[in-house]
Amino acid sequence: MPPISGMFFFIYPLLSHPRLDQQWRRGLSPDNNNSPSLAIMSEYNPCLDCGACCGYFRVSFFWGECQSSGGVVPDDLVVQITPSRVAMIGTDAKPCRCISLDGEIGKQVGCSIYANRSTPCREFEASWVDGVHNPSCDAARAAYGLPPLEANEPHWPDEGAEVA
Numbered sequence: 001m002p003p004i005s006g007m008f009f010f011i012y013p014l015l016s017h018p019r020l021d022q023q024w025r026r027g028l029s030p031d032n033n034n035s036p037s038l039a040i041m042s043e044y045n046p047c048l049d050c051g052a053c054c055g056y057f058r059v060s061f062f063w064g065e066c067q068s069s070g071g072v073v074p075d076d077l078v079v080q081i082t083p084s085r086v087a088m089i090g091t092d093a094k095p096c097r098c099i100s101l102d103g104e105i106g107k108q109v110g111c112s113i114y115a116n117r118s119t120p121c122r123e124f125e126a127s128w129v130d131g132v133h134n135p136s137c138d139a140a141r142a143a144y145g146l147p148p149l150e151a152n153e154p155h156w157p158d159e160g161a162e163v164a
Contacts, residue, residue: 051109
């Protein structure tokens with residue numbers, strides 16, 4: 001396999017939000033295991049009791065995002081799918097479940113490589129984050145029998161809000 005490096009993606013899934021990244025960088029994880037935790041937020045985060053996107057979409061991206069090429073995604077967690085693309089192990093065939101997903105989909109989940117996740121994972125947003133509907137989120141949730149998120153459900157704290 002060629003060295004892994006780059007930053008383009010095929011289809012976007014997983015848990016991510018810039019506000020979570022800000023909280024993460026401030027070191028608010030109580031267990032320091034690179035996994036988002038309910039304890040780091042003062043408001044409800046629908047991703048932490050869902051995880052459907054991690055068990056529904058293929059997470060593929062340019063191999064330049066892998067550690068051997070200067071990126072952040074651990075090489076041992078990906079499989080090569082084309083000469084220039086890799087996918088997270090477990091998402092390269094159906095039924096899928098990302099190797100980095102911890103917990104039970106629809107109950108309580110976390111990403112074991114949250115701080116080192118790929119671009120597709122960083123860019124995927126739950127429905128109605130910042131008031132924007134994401135039909136891909138709804139489709140993943142439906143595949144696991146979960147209802148779509150509603151526009152009026154609480155999500156992440158406002159920019160600049162203090163978190164627990």
